[in-house]
Amino acid sequence: MAENEDARRSDESLKLALAISLLRSKVLKSVKESSALSPSQSDALLRCKRKAKERKQEILRLREDLKDAQDASHCDLFPESAACKCYFFDNFGELSPKHHGTAFDNRFSDVLRRRFLRQVRFKERRRRVGSSSSSSQQRNSLGLIEEDETEQLRASVDFLVEICDSVSSVDDSKFANLAHQAVDFILVTLKNLLSMGRNLELVEGIINSLVIRLIRQMCSSLSENGSQHTGTNAQFCIQHLIRKLGSKPYIGQRAILAVCQRILVLAERLLFSDPFDDGFPHMHESMFIMIQLIEFLVTDYLLEWSKAEDFDNMLLEDWVTSIVQARKALELLESRNGLYALYMDRVTGELAKQLGGVSSFLKLKPDIINCLFR
Template structure:
């Protein structure tokens, strides 16, 4: 007889949890622990990022956000400029104090005027130069509104050298001189901006020449400045009035102040004397009743006056400079003598031409006499000045 089969208890499977495991999952403490673990896990990435980010990185992130906001603001301003919504009110404010840059305009110096050779610069001069350069950059950006800006233009503005700064400042000064002819009157900011432009150009030129680099390129830039300002000084618009002559004398004063540096001053006198010779040749062919005759007549006098100002103000100081370009000095002296000979042909038309140019040559002869006796000037040229 077979033994009776014994019954075994069923083996629990994974799909059938026991009452014990079910009770553990339903435990409130376990649920709270899981919830806390999930919250802690979600906070881990933010905490890790904060822990790994260094303070300089956060600083530059903030700077990038600020720069982005600034770029957006500038874009909005450019849109306003393109739409014509804002005009002269975009001009940055200037100091309310009166600029004395044009005081004494048209007056000869009562005593020899120093060229500023031994003067020490004050710290405020450097502050004004930096402020003026920011203004020039801002104007240059406005001028390029209608043209596509090159890539990395901001980097170019930051890395520009002295020659580029000089070129931009010259463009700014020429545009200022154009503005007084266009508006028929000088804006209240014109003396201040002109003063800053002239000072910045002279300081930049002195720094470039002291390093003895790019001399030929700088000479071409200065020749262009002199030519452009001379053209504006000798251009009288149609329907001219008193304000137009004032604008001409303002440009003459700018050239006079720029002549403080012999590198510019000698080129101005050379350009003036050559232009006088050209004007005298043209007057021989112009009808006295031609509408252009009074303007040409006035231009000759304003150019002779400019030459007299420069010679009276600076020639003695130029000759004291050991690094003066003697070749250029002798060249403009010969050119003045040629201008006198050309004006003598017009003596029957107007004898005042010769009277004024003789006064200029006499003043030049007095100024160069000590240098000629010391052998610094060609004796032949000096003898022709005395004839």
Template sequence: MENSSIELDPSLKLAIAMALAHSRRRQGLPPSATTTTAHHDDSRTKFGDNSVADAIKWKNKAKQRKGEILKLKEDLQIAEEGMQHDLFPQNISCKCYFYDNLGQLSPSHGSYQDRINDVFHRRFLRQVRLAERKKRRLNGLLVQSYISDSAVENELEQLKASVDFLVELCETSSPTGAEEANFKNRSHQAADFILAALKDLSLGGKLDETTKSIVSCLIMRLMQMMCNGSQNDESVLYSFRIYVQHLMRELGGDPYIGQHIVLAVSQRISMAAESLLFMDPFDNAFPKMHSSIYLMIQLIEFLISDYLLSWSTRRDFDSKLLEDWVTSVFHAGKALELLETRNAVYILYMERVTGELTRLLGRDPFPRMLKPDTLGRLFG
């Protein structure tokens, strides 16, 4: 009876509750975890402990999430600031090996396109040029569209914009000094656009007179700069012409533009040989004319050695154009023979070219592509 009376004594229950509360405060637990009544048993105590642990856990998670959000905001700010920087900084080098073997003969010349890793730069440049031309057309400066087919029109727009950009770059930039890295990056991208557009047009069977006109304009303007230079300083003029020669060499990887380059250059050699025949050797223009003939002969040798066999494997290879430029190359050799008394080096260079050309044309499938009389002049 005495024990039961103790259990039912309200004052004892209050004392026990106060002791529990005091003990919890000394242990560092929040006051809410304690109770002021004696009805809290062991299970209620465990539940309070779990609630405190959960609160601490979620508070830590909230701090982590806040830190992640702040980090993302910092990354976003850095990215936005980076977009304002020059996409082609002066200290970045050409990543596609476009100018490897500059001025050197390399029969095993490989394609640079597999090693390009500047995709975003190229895409940016292409979109800027296309947007510029479309804007000009909408403003009425380009009244007539090339063709009604929108897909073909886009390819022609890309081709024309790339040609204009490349020629403008060569006319206003220098491949030496502070502008070298900038020139290399942008020129190889423009050349890549031209090759890609020609490939798409060729596969679609859309190589028409408009395309031929654009390609002919490109070849003539580049050949003019290779032979006569541009507004660059005379001290770097010859190196600039070497770079232009290399651009034409790389563009010649496409059989359509490559064969047209050989045809145009060989015709230019014939005209230059005739001009030299009547030119005073002491004329100030004579040294430049001499180096131009050498660069043109060397360019033909590069194109024949690098690409002739690969051209013949293309489905769109033009055998009629092959006939034209092969005949023109041999005519250029005959024209240079007239200069033998002045400079026999021309003939030696040209004989090396025609000898390599004859050797390659003796292999399949070229004998089936050429007319019998042409083959007779080659092997007769």
């Protein structure tokens, strides 16, 4: 019986030894096969592993971006506690008896500024998703770079123009919040850039684009998507935004110059257009709203512009000359509507009064001043 037990143990030991030897042979065989791979096959294997790793990282980044976008879309960026100050739309469509300060005074809230930047980032992210740039460039473009205020200015300008496409009334609290914060942010950023003297040509291009696009929207009865604005209320909203932006002479002077040039074009169209044409009433309204905008900017800010250190006298001469040319063009329409010339005479009279009351304006070319009194 003892012999049988010894034989059974020896059989188990033999089986264990055979199993270990088979396992070793398989391991050695796999090692030989892997070492027998050609260099091209090993390079291809490494490339596949590298691509798989990059795809995994890209998927993780996209998941993070999607999560951020969902969080931004669902969170309440502008609660009632951060409502727009009512003073922003004071004197809406009316002459200001007294100027109430600039838009970048102590009432500018850091909390509103941060929330506004978050909203702009979210808009930029939705606009640029799907671009063909590399992943690193895309990550930089999805958010505003804090150090580059020029890009912040450009994004804020695009944001303001975009929300003006859907403006219907100043009673819309969301539009009032966004418009107020956008105007304040643009003015503050522009002030910083001009003081540092950075990218002045680029900044001028951005501001000129802002002025032209807002004036085009102010004078347009149709938005880009073809929907009709509710009467002239939307036009007055955009006019008020340009008026607020014009508190800065860098923007205000360029706005007057652009409006005068558009008046010249519109006056020529009115001269040769049919009074019974469907678009004639709209051209008539646009003419008055542009003349009114010039009056607002001159009466509200001209005296304060003259006190600014960066006031451009050459630009002043350009838009004063343009106002004189616009008045002459409107005099040709006196047979159709004499109110155009009368309204422009009132504006030029106020302008002459303002220019004559400031000693620094007396250095202008005499022929320009004399044209205002003809």
